[in-house]
Amino acid sequence: MMLTTPFHSRIAAACELNCWGDWMGYTTPNAYTDVELEYFAVRNAAGVFDLTPMNKYRITGNDAEAYLNRLVTRDVSKIGVGRVGYTVWCDEAGQVMDDGTIFHLAENDYRICAYARATDWLHWSALGFDVTIEDETAEVAALAVQGPTSCAALTAMGLVGLDQLKPFGLTEFDFEGEPLVVSRTGFTGDLGYELWIAPHKAEALWDRLFESGEPYLIKPFGTHALEMARIEAGFLQAGVDFMPAEEVVRNGRSRSPFELGLGWLVDMEKSVFNGRRALQQELANGSRYRFAILDVDGNKPANHSFVLKGNKQVGTVTSAAWCPTAKSNVAFAQIEMPHGAVGEELVAEIYYQRELHWTRVLAPCKVIDAPVFSHPRRRATPPGNF
Amino acid sequence: MTDTYDVALVGAGHNGLVCATYLARAGKKVLVLEANAEPGGCAATREFAPGYSVSSCAQWLNQLHPTVARDLALENHGLRWAARELASISLDVDGRHLTQRGDYVEGGNITAADSAAFRKFHAKTTRYAKLLAGAFEARAPKLVESNLTDRLTLIKLGLGLKMLGRDDMSDLMRIILINMHDVMEENFDNAQLKGLLSLDSLLGSHMGPRTPGTVFGYLYRRVGEVFGHAGHAQVKGGMGALGQAMAASARAAGVEIRLSSAVASIDVDAGRVTGVTLSDGEQISAGIVVSNADPVTTFERLVGLRNLETDTARRVSQIRCTGGAAKLHLALNGVPVFTGLHQRQLGQRLVIAPDMNYIERAFNAVKYKEYSTAPALDISIPTVHDAQLAPAGGHVLSAIVQFAPYSPRGGWEAHRDTFTQLVVECIARYAPGIEQQIVASELLTPADLERDYGMTGGHWHHGELGMDQVLMMRPFPGATQYNAAFDGLYLCGAGAHPGGGVMGLAGRNAAREIIKRGAAA
Numbered sequence: 001m002m003l004t005t006p007f008h009s010r011i012a013a014a015c016e017l018n019c020w021g022d023w024m025g026y027t028t029p030n031a032y033t034d035v036e037l038e039y040f041a042v043r044n045a046a047g048v049f050d051l052t053p054m055n056k057y058r059i060t061g062n063d064a065e066a067y068l069n070r071l072v073t074r075d076v077s078k079i080g081v082g083r084v085g086y087t088v089w090c091d092e093a094g095q096v097m098d099d100g101t102i103f104h105l106a107e108n109d110y111r112i113c114a115y116a117r118a119t120d121w122l123h124w125s126a127l128g129f130d131v132t133i134e135d136e137t138a139e140v141a142a143l144a145v146q147g148p149t150s151c152a153a154l155t156a157m158g159l160v161g162l163d164q165l166k167p168f169g170l171t172e173f174d175f176e177g178e179p180l181v182v183s184r185t186g187f188t189g190d191l192g193y194e195l196w197i198a199p200h201k202a203e204a205l206w207d208r209l210f211e212s213g214e215p216y217l218i219k220p221f222g223t224h225a226l227e228m229a230r231i232e233a234g235f236l237q238a239g240v241d242f243m244p245a246e247e248v249v250r251n252g253r254s255r256s257p258f259e260l261g262l263g264w265l266v267d268m269e270k271s272v273f274n275g276r277r278a279l280q281q282e283l284a285n286g287s288r289y290r291f292a293i294l295d296v297d298g299n300k301p302a303n304h305s306f307v308l309k310g311n312k313q314v315g316t317v318t319s320a321a322w323c324p325t326a327k328s329n330v331a332f333a334q335i336e337m338p339h340g341a342v343g344e345e346l347v348a349e350i351y352y353q354r355e356l357h358w359t360r361v362l363a364p365c366k367v368i369d370a371p372v373f374s375h376p377r378r379r380a381t382p383p384g385n386f
Numbered sequence: 387m388t389d390t391y392d393v394a395l396v397g398a399g400h401n402g403l404v405c406a407t408y409l410a411r412a413g414k415k416v417l418v419l420e421a422n423a424e425p426g427g428c429a430a431t432r433e434f435a436p437g438y439s440v441s442s443c444a445q446w447l448n449q450l451h452p453t454v455a456r457d458l459a460l461e462n463h464g465l466r467w468a469a470r471e472l473a474s475i476s477l478d479v480d481g482r483h484l485t486q487r488g489d490y491v492e493g494g495n496i497t498a499a500d501s502a503a504f505r506k507f508h509a510k511t512t513r514y515a516k517l518l519a520g521a522f523e524a525r526a527p528k529l530v531e532s533n534l535t536d537r538l539t540l541i542k543l544g545l546g547l548k549m550l551g552r553d554d555m556s557d558l559m560r561i562i563l564i565n566m567h568d569v570m571e572e573n574f575d576n577a578q579l580k581g582l583l584s585l586d587s588l589l590g591s592h593m594g595p596r597t598p599g600t601v602f603g604y605l606y607r608r609v610g611e612v613f614g615h616a617g618h619a620q621v622k623g624g625m626g627a628l629g630q631a632m633a634a635s636a637r638a639a640g641v642e643i644r645l646s647s648a649v650a651s652i653d654v655d656a657g658r659v660t661g662v663t664l665s666d667g668e669q670i671s672a673g674i675v676v677s678n679a680d681p682v683t684t685f686e687r688l689v690g691l692r693n694l695e696t697d698t699a700r701r702v703s704q705i706r707c708t709g710g711a712a713k714l715h716l717a718l719n720g721v722p723v724f725t726g727l728h729q730r731q732l733g734q735r736l737v738i739a740p741d742m743n744y745i746e747r748a749f750n751a752v753k754y755k756e757y758s759t760a761p762a763l764d765i766s767i768p769t770v771h772d773a774q775l776a777p778a779g780g781h782v783l784s785a786i787v788q789f790a791p792y793s794p795r796g797g798w799e800a801h802r803d804t805f806t807q808l809v810v811e812c813i814a815r816y817a818p819g820i821e822q823q824i825v826a827s828e829l830l831t832p833a834d835l836e837r838d839y840g841m842t843g844g845h846w847h848h849g850e851l852g853m854d855q856v857l858m859m860r861p862f863p864g865a866t867q868y869n870a871a872f873d874g875l876y877l878c879g880a881g882a883h884p885g886g887g888v889m890g891l892a893g894r895n896a897a898r899e900i901i902k903r904g905a906a907a
Contacts, residue, residue: 063692070692092697092864127699128691271655274695277871280657 002027005052006141006202014220021223024117026053029222036324038221039228042188043325045217046147048209049226051194052202055117056140059110061131068102068110070273071125073257073266079104084168084183088257088265090275094282095245095254097121098238099262101185103170111136115238121246125274141202145209145218146192146229148377148386153213154182154193162193163382176204187226189233191377231330232323234293234371236260241291241318241332255334256282261291289315290340294331294348295372296320296365302331302348308362309346314339317348326372331365342369391417391642393900394662394672396649396688397840397879399427402678403632403641404454404893405878409676410639412901417670418641419662421648421840426629427678428839428846429888435826437777438717440784441625442830443839444846444888445713445766446472446618446735449610450628451523454890463634466622468771473617474735476582477816481726484578485734487617494578507573514558515608517546522609522884522891525867525899526858563853566600567742577741585739585762589786590846590886592710594749595742599853606851606885613889618735622772628888652677652688652875659874662688674874674900678893680841680848681861681881682707685871698871701862705881706852709832709844710752712790714809716783717776717826722767724817733770738763738816745788752789757805761812762788780825785809792832792843802829847886848879856885868896869903876900 003026005011014032021030028050032038041047059068068076072087079085081104088099100114112118122133145154154162159173159182170183178201186192197205210218230237238244245254256279257266266279292315296302301322307315315335323330331348339346343366350361377383395406398420410416424430428443455461473487476494484494489508491501521543527536547555561569566587570580584595587604594600621628633643648665652675661671677684682705685691691699721729724736739745739762748758764786769776776782787809794801806829814820832844841848849861858866861881868876868883878896880886 066692071696092695121696124700125696127696127703128686128694269656272657272693272695274697277657277695277873 005050006199007050007052007143007206010203010206011050011220019222023053023223024055028053029220031222031224032220035222035224035228038219038225039324041217041219042147042190042221042225042229044148045219046145046150046153046213047188047219047221047225049144049146049221051142051144052140054137054142055114055135056137056142057112057114057118057122058134058136059112059122059131060108060134061129062108063129063131064108064110067126067129067131068112069270070129071122072102073273073275075267075270076102081106082170084170084185086265088260088262090257090279091245092275092278093245093254094256094275094278095248096242096257096260096262097245099236103183105170105181116244116246139199140196141199141205142197143195143205143209144186144188144192145195146186146188146190148191148384149216149218150192151383152385153209153216153218156216157208157212165193166381167379175201180205187235188229189235189371189373189378190229190375191380191383227319228321228323231319231321231332232326232371232373234373236262236332237319252288255289256287258282258287259289259291259334287337290335290337292333292335292340292367293371294333294346294365295368296329296331296348296350297363298361299329300350300352300361300363301329302350302363302365305331305351306349307333307335307346307365308349309339314346323372328372330372335367340367342367391415391670391672393417393674393676394419394670395676395678395878396652396662396684397421397427397678398425398629398633398643398645399678399879400429400629400632400888400890401879401893401896402427402676403629403636404458404890405676405678405897406641407458407632407636407639408894408897409900410636410641412897414674416641417672418636418643419647419649419664419670420643420645422838423646424626424629425633425643425645426626428841429625429629429632430839431624431626434715434828435717438780438782438826439624439775440715440782441621441766441768442713442715443835444625445768445784445786447621447625447628447888448615448618449607449613449887449889450615451890451894452614454894458632458635460628460631460635463631463638465628465631468620468622468768469733470619471617472620472734474582474737475727475731476578476737476739477724477727478578478740479725479815483726483731484576484582485731486579486582488611491579494576496576496579500574500576500579503573504579510554510557511605511608512611513550513554515605515612517543517550517558518605519609519612520546521857522889523895525895526860526883528866529858561601562605563598564601565596565598566604567595567746569601570595570742581739581741581745581762582737584742584745585737585764585788588745589764589788590709590711591850592706592708592752592789592845593850593852594746596746597749602853602856603851607887610887610889620766620768620771624768624772624775625888649688651690652684654689654693654872654875657873659872674876676876676878676896676900678879680707680845680879681705681865681877682842682849683840684877684881689871689875694871698864701864705861706850706855707843707845707848708792709835709841709846710749710789710791711844711846712787712805712832713830713835714785714787714806715828715830716810716820716824718781718783718820718823719825720779720823721781722783722817722820722823732767736765736767738765738812748789752791755791755794757790757794757801757808758788759808761790761809763809763812764788765813783813785813790831792836798831798833802831805829846880848881851885857883860885868899
């Protein structure tokens with residue numbers, strides 16, 4: 001039996017296409033009306049996405065910071081109260097188990113949002129630490145409100161002063177007598193916020209948001225539009241761009257943070273953290289793969305393509321999309337070392353089908369140094385009043 | 387104050403001293419830190435009553451590796467034998483004792499068929515023990531990474547297995563994982579013989595004759611015979627004299643030994659050990675720290691679970707290391723008299739394990755944190771061969787008592803006297819009148835053994851010798867080749883491959899590994 005989120009009654013009413021997907025056992029909309037229109041709502045107005053199925057764990061106790069510091073690769077002590085940090089965590093082989101965000105809600109009080117279920121791992125990791133771990137996935141409903149008019153729409157709903165919230169900051173408002181936690185975070189690379197509230201207030205929040213957001217052209221968007229936006233913004237998706245290490249069955253199919261272009265999240269100055277020993281060896285001996293963003297010629301998305309250097313296969317594409325705002329054909333690829341350096345020219349072997357006819361295209365592509373979409377409004381505080 | 391050494395070695399147990407000696411001979415500046423006032427660890431002698439001394443932990447020497455003994459020149463450093471090649475005698479209440487030495491067994495109403503079957507069984511298990519002995523003399527191979535040294539070990543093991551011939555090989559594969567009880571039932575009728583061999587398979591452990599893997603425990607013990615110990619030996623002056631001889635050998639090699647110096651922590655930084663801190667706060671810098679302490683003590687208490695990666699912390703927390711054996715020491719004012727036992731047999735190894743169910747029932751109790759009401763015993767009366775351990779005319783009796791729980795309900799203090807009395811009564815059934823000869827007694831429970839010898843759970847082997855915790859699984863995956871968790875951190879004690887027993891191989895193998903890694907250590 002598939003689960004539904006506390007927003008389901010509203011989502012079902014808005015989901016004209018009746019196009020549903022399965023996200024960690026929850027019924028989630030792939031698209032509501034039209035994927036492109038939903039995508040453009042995110043880039044040109046405000047889009048709303050239900051992220052309740054994201055796994056949420058509350059970490060409290062005297063050792064909460066020390067615990068998280070041993071768990072994840074980055075230095076958690078640098079995430080102050082009221083701040084959010086993106087990070088990855090690894091197993092002992094230095095392979096990425098998941099990526100996610102750490103919310104520093106209060107002193108000794110954190111929330112981790114993760115792609116994968118992590119209850120067992122979080123509890124194993126608690127040996128020797130004074131912490132309490134609570135799975136609050138079902139106790140917290142969450143909406144992402146993303147796009148240039150998101151701040152204005154939320155302010156109109158009554159979140160006065162939200163424009164002062166900096167990127168990766170979090171704050172709390174009162175919503176009909178319930179605390180509403182708002183963080184300036186998201187998965188679209190745009191100006192945007194995420195709202196966290198008790199499930200019994202979920203429908204009221206949705207209604208108020210769409211009511212006050214109407215003048216700001218607010219629109220719900222589904223997983224497919226999110227996919228376009230996140231590829232454009234250069235964000236990796238667990239389970240797509242890498243396999244969580246615990247789910248990998250075959251030897252060598254998992255990846256280290258360095259191999260995913262996430263080396264900046266690894267703080268080797270920390271004396272101990274999960275995967276440190278293996279990552280130290282990787283730094284000494286070299287990585288097996290390199291993460292590359294490819295700018296692919298033409299407009300055919302290079303989904304599942306082999307990446308060639310001459311006649312030799314040197315990698316595969318994990319995510320690909322035509323990115324409408326950047327007007328680029330982008331692909332994320334895992335390239336075997338030593339290939340994949342910025343500027344290197346490669347070839348994507350793209351297969352696509354039109355009316356049962358398969359076509360093969362050898363599309364030249366180039367490794368680029370940054371995501372194709374990066375808008376200053378994502379970082380500006382206060383954001384412009386769009 | 388900060389001192390600098392190449393190697394800081396935690397614990398002057400016998401493996402620690404062996405390891406230190408080899409390292410010092412290889413040119414390392416080695417400091418051994420021992421919490422107790424005497425070196426030797428479980429190779430210890432203690433005066434437990436005025437004038438009465440006893441081997442307070444291990445009481446027999448039956449597994450010491452000949453290369454270790456030779457390399458450390460132990461006899462040049464004072465090791466003397468009080469007796470060697472002692473037989474094992476399974477006591478019978480009515481005096482029909484059964485004596486076993488090597489492949490020979492007599493008495494106890496043994497039938498000719500059983501004698502012959504035992505000779506055959508002994509020969510076969512000796513072949514198996516030889517195979518194990520070979521694997522014990524090298525580091526345990528890693529299975530996943532293909533490394534030449536490990537491959538050679540595996541090839542040797544595989545080849546050795548193959549060389550056993552088809553019948554032996556398949557039989558070994560069949561019995562190695564199963565229990566001693568079933569194997570005994572397959573081979574013998576004599577209850578005493580089955581009891582005696584079963585006890586050998588599980589001494590010091592938390593297992594009964596029906597526990598899977600006890601056949602491995604038996605073969606483990608039999609490795610001592612492959613190393614040249616035909617029967618049990620008794621060290622003159624008690625096992626502490628062995629500790630002293632090893633310490634003397636270590637010092638002669640240039641090792642510095644500091645006694646009464648407890649290590650409070652093993653210090654680590656950025657993936658490497660940096661040294662140790664003593665309980666008085668003194669810090670000692672060393673590029674290599676070798677721990678003779680058990681793996682749980684080493685990682686949980688000295689390094690700290692918080693300083694370990696999750697997988698390592700989890701594995702450490704799951705090591706099975708609850709002991710099930712206690713020691714009873716009796717000071718006697720005269721020669722004890724056992725029913726039907728000749729005085730010249732008194733100095734042999736005396737065993738109370740009349741049949742396998744007796745041991746299994748004794749084991750049942752400890753599963754529920756209770757002590758055995760009829761425990762199995764392994765008794766030594768060392769004064770028969772070594773009069774200096776007691777005042778003139780006096781004797782000491784030392785017994786390994788299977789089984790006693792680590793923490794009985796209500797705590798040991800509520801049970802100590804009752805249990806002591808119970809064990810004495812158990813001995814008195816075989817030696818009537820012994821109660822009247824007792825001048826003093828001492829019971830060392832698993833909790834006491836933990837306190838006195840730093841063994842977590844009071845387990846002799848620093849971790850159960852179960853199939854899940856031996857060879858490439860000892861003490862846990864990821865720490866099987868002595869180095870673990872941090873660069874420069876090594877294990878050299880019984881918790882490491884091959885395991886416990888006064889064998890010295892864990893110490894020697896660890897030293898070889900450290901020397902082999904050279905600067906990379």
